[in-house]
Amino acid sequence: VQALRDLEATATSNQQNGIQYLAGEATDLTPFLAQRILALAGSGQDVSADVAALLARQNLDGGWGTLPGVESNVWDTAVTLTALKAGGVSDTALFSRSLAYLIYTINPDGGWGLMRGDDSHIFYTALALATLNAHDATFALTGMQNRVVTYMHGQQGVDGGYGEPESTPFETALVLHAILQTGLPVTAAEQDAIAYLDGQQQANGSWVDDPYSTALALRALAVPPDSDGDGMSDACETTYGLDPHDPTDALPDNDGDGLPNRRECELGTNPNLPDTDNDTVDDGTEVSCASDPLDNGVFNRPPVILSQPVKAVAAGQGYLYGVTAVDPDSDPLTYNLLSAPTGMTIDATGLISWTAGISQTGRFPVVVAANDGGCDGVQPFGLDVLAQGVDLLVTAVNPDALDIDPTTLVAAGPVAVGVQNRGGSAVNGRFDIILFEDLDGDALYSSADQLLGSRTYSGTLQSDEAVTLTIPAAGVMQFRDNLVYALVDSRAEIPELDENNNITHSGQRSQYQPVRDWLPVVEWMWNAPSTEYLGGAHPPTVAPLIDTNGDGLINERDVPAVIMVTNSIFGNGRLQALRGESGEVIFNIPTPGGGFSHSGHTPAVGDLDGDGLPEIAIVGFATLYVFNNDG
Structure with a gap:
């Protein structure tokens, strides 16, 4: 069934008959259940029962045996892991534990036997490699794949095939398919294996008159060569x-x-x-939008949301926003919330409803979608829940119309100031806005500063309402284009929720705030040993230093280490390396001869001699020291 699916543009009756046969078979053997999932899942069949059966029989070591309760082995574990991925399982923790079992059972030569410690065989190794291929998009497995392919190449026969003790189409196809699916560059070894398979096909079209060997050979030969291993076939790239x-x-x-x-x-x-x-x-x-990009007769265009959201609500008050959307294809629309605060709902007409709690203040991300049955039109926005009360702030200061004489520095002209009430209650009354030059540099207004202008605002400013006021300004500036500050409610006549946000300056237009607020989380903290090596006046270097994922390589897929030079007041320099995920000390060594090493210079890390292991270079007063990755 898998071979036919790889080769047929649409399912023929032969493929459908195979699907019906597999679906009707009764068995409890792990490899059969796994192979059935692999065959049926790709054809859109329901495999949930087989998936549940396999999940229920996983052993405590992370592997699978032939039957429930049977000791784990490489064969059953490999095919099960591949099948669960194809069957839609997305439990990263489960896959991580199971892949750890496979990695634990690999032999030093890069191959696998049936059980840990058994001699390596290409059959079990090919199955395990196929499993690594199925999960390499989620886990860092390229180094492990390289290691296994190197083992495979070492087992290749002079005829280009694979087999034990002699080459067979069955084993050659199994190995070739697994290697080609890694996405690694195609080598002469793969070309020789393809030539071997081509030469073994019989006049009747089969391989050794065996349906299973024939299916495997067809699947292997259907994988297009990819010389540079970038996931694109050579044919596509050339075309x-x-x-x-x-x-x-x-x-x-x-x-x-x-x-x-x-x-x-x-x-x-x-x-x-x-x-x-x-x-x-x-x-x-x-x-x-789930349309076929190769069919110019059938396509689906996404809906478009036309309405603009209400972006603020007072705490304790009700919130309503009616979403309006159109579909270019006149498809009926449904509405849903992809992201929203707890309790927010949207009905069939697109009306969003919510009541913010009295203490539920801050900004909440909302993402609303209009769906036409195949595609979403999406509108994200931030909804600010404002505390009950008044909160005046200056949103912008624009002195573009303020004329400043370049010789005398005399300034005269209007300054536009944006003022907003970010509180949940309206302002009813009067408040002043002043402009000043901050002569003493404390970012506050005092008698030491130069007053440039003022204006009184009278009236009502509703919750979240904003106005732009023009204020005449005049004075002699310290220098041309110096910052102009604006302070709202300068007499503190309006009781506010926050009195610390009433001031800003014209330079704010050139400042960019982070996309969202964040709070740092301390993952770990390194405390220097009691032996006084406390000083460090340089940023640490963060780089891969040791093999943390067990693939035999040190590269960007490993958890990086933190590397730094410290010294005490007595000049006893030391090179420190800590594990990046935990802060555990990898090594802590003195500089050669106990000499002082500059803690003001950041260590450099790189593979200087091309052996695949990084070196660490640090600077002394008149010496350059280079250490191996283990210190």
Whole structure:
């Protein structure tokens, strides 16, 4: 069934018959359940019962046996992990524990036997490699895949095939399919294996007159070569003017349709043409809206939300926002909230309702979607819940119309000031706004500063209402284009929720605030040992230093270490390395000969000798020291 699905554009009766046969078989063997999931899930069949059966029989060590309660082994664990991924399981913790079992059972030569400690065999190793391939998008497994492929290449026969004791189409196809699915660059070894399989096909079209070997061979030969391992076949890259030997050309979006080049090759669309099927809807939109980007007769365009949201509400008050949307294809729309504070609802007409709690103040992210049955039109916004009471603040100071003589520095002209009531209650009364130059540099107004102008506002300012006021200004500036400050309610006549946000300056227009507020969380803290090595006057270096994921490599997929030089007041310099995830000391060593090493210079880390292991370089007073990664 899997082979037919790989080769057939649409399912034939043969494929459907195979699906019906598999669905009707009764068995409790782990490998059969796993293989059935792999065959049926890709055909859109319900595999939930088989998935539940496999999940229920996982052993405490993270692996699976042939039957419930049977000791774990590599074969059953590998095929089960691959099947659960295909069956829609997304439990990262479960997969992490199970992959740890596989990694624990690998032999030093890079292969697997049936059980831990058994001699390596290409059959079990190919199954395990297929499992790594299924999970390499979630876990850092490239180093492990490289290690396994190296083992496989060492087992290849002179005829280009694989087998024990001699090459067979069955084992060659199993190994070749697993290696090609890694996405690693295709080598001469893979080309030799392809040639071996081609040469083993019989006149009747089969391989050794065996349906299973034939299916495996077809699946292996159906995987297109990918010389640079970037996930795009050489044929696709050559067809569309990409470089089959450049792995970096997979990620760009050449045509700007929202689909990276690699995804375009997977879909069969043109990475240089935003609308492959010329139906006026770009490929990225069609994919996101469950349309076929290769069919110019059928497409779905996303809804468009036209209304503008109400973005503020007083604490304890009701909130209403009626969403208005249209669909270019006149499809019926449904509405839902993708993100919202607890208790907020949206009805079938698009009316959002909510009552903010009296103490529920702050900004809440809201994302509303209009769906036409295949695609969402999305509108995100922040909803500010304002505390009961008045809160005046200056939102902007614009002195663009203020004329300043470049020679005398005499300033004269209007300054536009934005004022807003961010409280949940209206302002009824009078308050002053003043302009000044902050001569003493304390960002506050006092008699030491120069008053440039003032204005009194009279009337009502509703909750969240904002106004722009023009205030005449005049004075002699310290220098041209000095900051102009504005202070609202300068006489403190209005009781406010917050009296500390009443002032700002014209330079605010050049300041960019973070997208959202955040609170730092202390993951760990390193305390220097009692031996006085306390000083450190440089930022630490953060870089991979040790193999933390067990793949035999030290690279960007490992948890980085924190590396620094410290010294005491007595000049006893030390090189410190700490594990990045825990702060655990990797090493703590003195500089050679007890000499002082500058704690004001950041260590440099890199592979200086090309052995795959990083070195650490630090600066002394007149010496450059280089250490191995283990100190």
